[in-house]
Amino acid sequence: MIMIVQLLVLILVTLSTILVIGIPVTLASPGQWEKSKNLVYTSISIWVGLIIITGIANTFIA
Template identity: 80%
Template sequence: MTIIVQLLILALVILSIILVVGIPVTLASPGQWEKSKNLIYTSIGIWVGIVIVTGIINSFIA
């Protein structure tokens, strides 16, 4: 169970780094927001899902 939480946290960290770099680049590039809007919203939804699942699973461990 601990390995699952560690993998979820690793996925959360990697996705967070991608979003921290990707969102400002997308917003600063002309015309890219319209093309990448759905991908960014999906990535944010996945990030929120990972946070919630990690919190729920972690509550069973601690």
């Protein structure tokens, strides 16, 4: 179970890094927001889901 939580945290950190770099670049680029809006919202939804899943999985570790 510890390996699963560690993998979830690794995915969460990787996605967080991508979002920290990607969202400001998308917002700063002219015309990119309209093209990438759905991808940004989907990525944020996955990030929130990973936070919740990681928290739930962490409760099972003694």
